[in-house]
Amino acid sequence: MTLVLSRRSPRLAQAHITDALKPTTLHIFNDSHKHAHHQAMQGVTSRETHFRVFITSSAFQGKMQLARHRMVNSLMKDELAKEGGIHALQLTTRTPEEEESRKQKEAVQA
């Protein structure tokens, strides 16, 4: 099965991640505009170069961060490899339990 993030539609990326990881939480932010003026982006017309993705999925259970990121990276492999494709992909990968305990901690601090 090949899962590819479409250049034009972060919604497709969402669909791929949803299919593969069955996330309980999924937020995808397109930060490309914040980086558009960077030197590395000169000549790049795509406005889908920098993404920030928060994924909570039980598929991450028992896996180190490195393995979790590799799972997500592999879903976006082709777009990441492509010239003018995704330049940066920020990932936050948690299990439902980790998200829950983080929420509780934040509630205590608040």
Place this chain on the structure above:
Amino acid sequence: MFARRAFSSAFRAATRASTVRPTPTARFLTPFQARLLSDEVRSAIDKAVASAPVVLFMKGTPETPQCGFSRASIQILGMQGVDPEKFTAFNVLEDQELRQGIKEYSEWPTIPQLYVEKEFVGGCDILMTMHQDGSLAKMLEEKGVVVPAEGGQQAP
């Protein structure tokens, strides 16, 4: 042309000992083959990874990072008190072969990339997560790559 080009100065600095072997002519390479990591580049990266206990492949230099994620990674390593004597950074912007090669070598699509004792640790997000949950400090301490604390005080 591309395959024949010598390594740029920064990359060569850490790989000077490597013997130069004739490289296949670029015109025989299909685009697909050209993307595969050559033995030359792989062995050069092997040496780069082994050149210090802590090795960061980054965009720009530690003094002047050329990318926010590389900058953040350098700052984290600084906050962790990584011993400069045990640290080397490679600027991938100075070498196109290194820039592409390291991604295939680590099977990791983005830069920066951190290696500790030849083992791939991760990119900026993983460093940040490990920095926040304390596992980075623990790992660096165990590997003995941080500046020893003076008189029981926390190193700055």
